[in-house]
Amino acid sequence: MHSILVENYMDGNPHAISDKATVRDAIHLFMKENIPGAPVVNEEKLLVGFISEQDCIKEMLNDAFYCEESPAVTAVMSTEVKTLDPDDSILAVAEAMAKAPPKNYPVVKSGKLIGLLSRKHILKALVETNEDCYIHH
Structure with missing residues (x-):
């Protein structure tokens, strides 16, 4: 089972957001694509953070209370x-995901974002592997 690799199950075309985008831009992306968060990348596609719903x-509550402009994603993202x-x-x-968050892992090669692995991708891999066990027994 250790031979089942991340690259075989990851989303190779993940929805990423630019480090120049605003929190409001991120929210629109989440709603449009029905995703709970996204990797944040710079112009070279290097991963610089992750922003979640x-x-x-938290930021939109603050903005609503103070009627402020939406800040850059870099102000609130996890680095x-x-x-x-x-x-x-x-x-x-x-095994790591079963013990603790996160729900999604950016997949990087030489610092560049090349994919995203979520709980759904892992479940798919585990189900397929489990089915293989039944076929071979």
Whole structure:
């Protein structure tokens, strides 16, 4: 099972948001694509952070209270992001994810965002592997 790799199940075309975007832009992306968060990348597609719906809710409450303009995503995003390598084992990631957040892991190669692995991707890999076990027994 350790041979099941992240690159085989990740979303190879993840919805990322520019580090020049505003929190309001991020919210529109989340609503349009029905996603709970997104990696934040710079012009070179290097991963610089991750912004979630929760980050945006906190900020929008503040904006509504003070009637302020929407800040840049870089003001509210998480900069300490757990990332994966495309060659990482799905089993190892599943074990880590079962114990603690995050729900999504950006997949990077040489610092550049190349994919996103979510709980759904991991469940798909585990279900397919489990089905293979039944076929071979």
